[in-house]
Amino acid sequence: MSFDHFEYKGVKFAHKVHSEKSISYVENELKVLDDDIFNVTYPKSGTNWMIEILSLIKHNGDATVCQSISSYERAPWQETIDFPEQEKKLTQPRIISSHLPHHLFAKSFFKSKAKIIYTMRNPKDIIVSLFHFTKILYIFKESENFQQLIEDFVNGNALYGSWFDHVKGWMQMKDDSRFFFITYEELLKDPRGSVVKLCKFLGKQLDDAQIDSVVKHSSFNSMKENKMSNWTQLTSDILDHAKGSFLRKGVSGDWKTHFTVAQSEYFDKIYQEKMKDLNMSFSWEQF
Template sequence: MSRGYFQHGGVTFPGLLYSPRGLEAARDFPVEDDDVFNVTYQKSGTVWMLEILSLIRQGGDPRWCRSVPNWERGPWLETLLGLRRARGNARPRIISSHLPLHLFPRAFFGSKAKVIYTVRDPKDVLVSLFHFSRIFRPYKDPGSLEEFMEKFLQGDVPFGSWFQHVRGWLQLRGRENFFWISYEELQQDLRGSVQRLCSFLGRPLSPAALDAVVANASFVTMSHNPMSNFSLSPAFILDRRRGPFLRKGISGDWRNHLRISGDWRNHLTPEQSRRFDLVYRQQMEGLGAN
């Protein structure tokens, strides 16, 4: 069960995994110039990108991904346990984070460390986060999708507003150590996306190695890899009886209006979609991130 939420820097966090002390420690994290940060708003492809980065780091060799849990390969910056792991990991380090820009390590902004920021259609983020909140014990029960959507639009969810998170991070567009990509791009052209990532990271791969990254970063491969699918996560964190961590890995899930006995199950109605679009236009006006 959730232990309740707290506010830090104007953002909501669940108390089971996070603490003000840990978040302050993250702000003071000693960043190295060869660090690679895998940053997202939650449910935007974090685990997928971590798998891709892990495979690029190993030249396409999947043995690291098959033998070391992903939370050790790319530990979470905002937890005390993740911070300890990150400090102890061999360089070049991969470090994952859902932190908004204003809570990120201060040292990053004067470093050559790289951030890869993945953005996903917020309607798909909403639906994925709704399902995730039902199995992730640190989070409160989401209630109905309609209730949860209103909280999401108001930013009244863990890690705060999707709109503010994306607007904050996309301020860094144009910096040579910042790379952003969409979840949808990864799905439409994974090989081309991996090539672009390799170029950004300065780690060119042979055609065979590229093929290996693409094959081993597929949703099917990841969902069957216990080091990547969170099946090793303790029961006090994930209630896997209510669903898998890696649920579908698709785009447009919010559009799949499965209507059963007059009830819209787990997806947005046309009215909800229009309401979401209105808030999106208001919040993202002028950003040019479409």
């Protein structure tokens, strides 16, 4: 995965999007509020989907805000250069997105009552999503070689570093009452049940009609048609819309159309080795 980068405490970040100052600000200076809601993921794991769900829950299922304010303004990424300005416009409870690993997260969070929703996804599907994403986002040099992208991914040679380290780092909090983890696959399989669980975690009371509205307006088709959620408003020098869509398929298991049998077996072997000490099981672990 080729991009113009720098390293901060062993993790790769992208020039023009991040800076040492912007990451240090989050880590050391960000004032976390007790009602803050953090939407944390490794890239391409359902970040924007969760932004939509959380935005709709915040507004009791009313889609007006989701249809009038872009997702990256509603729940900006805290580690980016633009965040300090975006932070000023957020209304409480603030929804803040992040791809940061656990060890670089805001120190003030750990002294607060704020909450984190951590969304995970089958790493093979993440690789496929990244493969297509590198074709359209300006910071990347397009990945022509799928095998090389697999190699970069398993070796942590990627934006935000190793997926394995990211997951294992955040799973240290799995028993913390401020931490809620869910998978992309669970969201697909049971969207309504997932919304109900999220509401309970957030202490948000919604009636059946409001929950139905959250589910409806956070569906892939709804988001695909929403200019405030599908990133079509980004200029072509940032996102090359001619080469693909930001919201591509919204499915799980697409890796089966991209990985060869040999590539799948190669990845599975590395996955089992790197994840053997986690003592957790996920739906995609069907070796």
